[in-house]
Amino acid sequence: MSTTPEAILALLTERIRSTVNEDWIQDFEIGLETRFNDDLELESIEFVKIADAIQAHYGNQLGIIAWLSGKSIHELIGLSVGDLVDYIHGALQPQAA
């Protein structure tokens, strides 16, 4: 199972498209700069579904929701796909001994 940032982005993009599941999202360009709030108009319930799917995929409690609940209002407003990719990538690294 690949855990490179590129692979995480590809997985996340696919989960966003299947969760939103509307016509516009299928051609919508999703990249590291894409913001959940402004660019995708994602509902919080959809974010939770996407997070659950990612965690199920990696067979791992990545703590995405706990990470999110520690975000300030300013961070939440600007939260991007890249922020989530970075977090997941970090959470998947083996702990240094």
Next chain:
Amino acid sequence: MARILFTVPPLTGHLNPALAVADHLSAQGHRVAWAVHAKQIGDKLPPRSWVYPLDAEDQTPALDAPAVRGLESVRLFFEDYTLPMAERMLQPLEAIARSFRPDVMVVDHQMPGGALVARKLGLPWATMVTTTASILRMSPMLDAWVAQQYLALQRRYLEPELVVERPDLSPYKAIVFSIESLPGAAQARLPAPYVFVGPAQGEGRRPVDFPWDWFRPDSKKLLISLGTVSRDRDTRFFEVMMAALAELPEVQAVMVAPDALAAQAPPNVLVRSYVPQLELLDRVDGVVCHAGHNTVCEALSRGLPLIVAPIRDDQPVVARQVIDAGAALFMRHGKVSPAVAKASIEALLNTPTLGEQARRLGGELRLAPGAAGAALEIIELASLPVRDSRPQRPTLAKVA
């Protein structure tokens, strides 16, 4: 006879419920006074009202609707509107309260200046909560952010022992213009002595002309409205709805939108910039709206199912409540395409469970005591003495 001082921000959705409650109190012979931005909303108060204008000291701009959405609008509302206004209102409101000497103050939840004055003077007071989004906890970080905003304000004005986590919610009574089953139990509530009275209903609105003979007897009828704040925001949403409805000739829709859009409207869409909303709701089969709290309660009161396309402020929270209650479908305001809009409208009109759940909620809403019930709650407080019999203050939760 009690002396009752109302203070509300100059926003229609907050003023209308207060007007309905004050009507009941005045009719019972109580002395009602208003501390409000008289230049902005004075013309909406009943004739011969006792008004203490707040605008002499305050140049609070009308809340414009910048093109922000979601959480960004919540941040803007606190940081740029409610809290700066509260700070400027403390001294004038204290002077007004000392002059009028009310038995009870009635303070809108987004007029925290009034809440702090009542607390400082030891007056009994009630909070009027015009949206169920305001009584729910959010994430710990967001709750701490809100508390932090209020903390700074309180520290500059109140003795330390009077400072609390959420000064906007009265320890006497928090009157919520909704029913308990709408917020449900999914999300924890902020601690406060809530009284759910249901919608205040729309007393005091001005009459609006409408061409009632436009409706065909055999059509399915919709009302499409994004409310007064977002009506003039941008036209994309309305254009998408018109494109969808052009493919649904059996449906007739009244769309509250800028008049300029009328030229593009298909024959089954009537564009009006103002409508008699309550009378229209008595005629239609469904509603497409922004999930504004008042519009949602008014539609549900008539058992109407909804499509909710939330944009800002409390709308995403209210939208989620009515979707979870089974009476509404979601629409993504800035993204919806004509094809998705058409499918959603068809689902709205052809899914019987939506109407069943809307009628269930409507029954509860119609049973709620409304503005009359709110007036009774306020009168109960008016007999409490100042200071001495204050209920136990909620303990100050630790603020990060």
